[in-house]
Amino acid sequence: MSKKMPETPLLDQLESGPWPSFVTGLKRLATAEDKPYADMMKSLLGQLEHSYETRKGYWKGGTVGVFGYGAGVIPRFSEVADRYGESAEFHTIRIMPAPGFFYDTKTLRQFCDIWEEHGSGLIALHGQSGDVMFQGCRTDQVQVAWDKINEMGFDMGGAGAGVRTSASCLGPARCEQSCFDTLRAHKVVIDSCTDDIHRPSLPYKMKFKFSGCANDCANATQRADIAVFGTWRDDMQVNQDEVKKKVTELGRKEFINQVIRMCPAQALALNDDDTLDVDNKSCVRCMHCINVCTKALKPGRDRGIALLAGGKRTLKIGDMMGTVIVPFMKMETDEDYEALVDFGRRLLDFFADNALEHERLGEMIERIGLVNFLEGMELDLDLNMITRPRTNPYVRTDEWDEEVRKWNDRKAGAAE
Amino acid sequence: MTELRRPNECGVPDAKQFMPPVLVKNYGKWAWHDRPRPGVLRHVAESGDTVYTVKAGFQRQADVFTIRRMCDIADKYCDGHIRFTIRSSVEFMTDDEAKVEPLIKALEDAGYPVGGTGNSVGFISHTQGWLHCDIPGTDASGVVKAMMDQLYDEFRNEDMPNRVKITTSCCQINCGGQGDIAINIQHTKPPVINHELVSGVCERPAVIARCPVAAIRPALVNGKPTLEVDEKKCVCCGACYPPCPPMQINDPVNSKIAVWVGGKHSSTRSKPMFHKLVAAGLPNNAPRWPEVAEVVKKILGAYKADARPWERMGEWIERIGWPRFFEMTDLPFTKYHVDNWRGGRTNLNASAQLHF
Structure with missing residues (x-):
């Protein structure tokens, strides 16, 4: 019964x-009496109601995994299993979606069928890192559910001290403002890290996110250890006839x-x-005017990426924004994307060698200093990395002449 | 025992296999876009091809019946293509303008509000909460449902000065992220320690190392090795709780809710900003958190009435000044609003520029 x-x-x-009610x-799900999960979901509703009554959570972690991988399943065991036994085990399987969160309905229906047979029927689209979260699986069903999802061509996402599932804006798939192929960069960079996703052994988590322009639709600046942004070096593209139309539409004052x-x-x-005068040397590629005048204005044609490093929320030393570590890389040819993959690999190696346990990239850079990080990663110093030069004199400048020579050599090299 | 299957380490799926053909055809060749009405985007390619996107809200924690209903709509109007956004809205795309109105109707008839584009209040990004997290101080889906019920019209219209991104987080790790408005748990009491369990469950040196203020030290209680907290130093952040569940930080009464404003990821106009504390001490009042909703609506009301077009929440406040913000929202300003963490001096007013 x-x-x-x-x-x-x-x-x-x-x-x-x-608003649609969860x-x-x-x-x-709980009343789908012909389904194997109906009792599990009744039990889950009971435990959730108990949380609402007592204002406390009742899940604890543990160890559950699949053969061959060391991460990707989030174990959840109930602390009140004596009262809510059918949902005593309610694990999550994290799965990496396609970049840009594109699906066809055949795929989603297959997800649903698998999760009706082996899970709870509850799927979160998507978690904050960008995973499909298949929520609510008994320990004995994890491997078989995973096998079926994997056979569809989907791989497990990250968890723990490793590379995490990534997120990207939809970029060139539907946006004229994207300055590089966010979806391609996402795929090639993350595919080069599968070992560090599935068998985490880094000091702490490592997140990459990809946004096609400074609008940062992927929320990368504060959430990614490495934020990849599209930008451009030449002049913004201006269609003056469309500018005039926009002036007419808004009125000159507005x-x-x-x-x-x-x-x-x-x-x-x-x-x-009523045409626009642009001082491109002063422009910071912020996207505002382009956002307002979507027909009249566009990024320039000499496009590429900027890399910001170190974004994270509070724990442990406080909030950090990502800061610039590479102001520009071309991102057009296969070799350009290969160079980005190579950067990612070198970064992971440097992070693994130099970060302390449970230290995020931004915290490591804060501890060792940006200059040591740049030297270790063999990245060129650039004025775009700072808001302003140092304001305090507590610094030794023993090798000033040598550094001046380096700067002049680089300038001469760039001029050639 | 049957032999275990080795995983196919296939990595990230290719996105193009799932895209509508019009997107594949015009990949990287889009010319411009606009918004014919709230909830609808129109993108036009250099080829002249046009794609309409209808954006809708749903409950992120979706049951298979919900997902299948959305699939039915996508099959009928979008040749079986569907996509989700970073902040868990759902998008339906078609290159046939005649399908847009019927698609909107089908979505709204099925209970999915169409909106979330442009200068609207988008769907609230949220976390797991009591439904699935191992350390939550509050629920996530419930807070979001309660807030979105109140912000329903703001989602469906584009009446805000600029887009408004709201986030919720069930602990101070803040998985919900930065937002124009962030609704986060703020603990107000140090952890309550079950000394019987610590030595069996917790790796004590790792727990000590997690504390941002070095308030945790080894101790011996009833002859058992355990940990103790210097309660005067403790900032109640809860960082010790995940690695050491016997150090219970969640408290039905003393885990409060705080509201933060003015966070912004984009580098558009102003540089990215962190959100700033404006209200705390709000009760964790499940199932509808009315005290939190009241504060959020007050802040949104002031922003909507006073900000200039395109000013994000944080930019608006920086222009009008914090004294005016607290006056307009009628929120109390306390000593706890003054930043005293490392680097906090940069949040003080080092100038003779004053508001009266």
């Missing part, structure tokens, strides 16, 4: 209101308010004939 639905007076209050979804005055570099002016 099937289990009785638990009383859930608190969760029931989350079924009203216009509680209604959980109940659909065009000045919304475009000219909002430029952080004060690089824009409106000419007397």
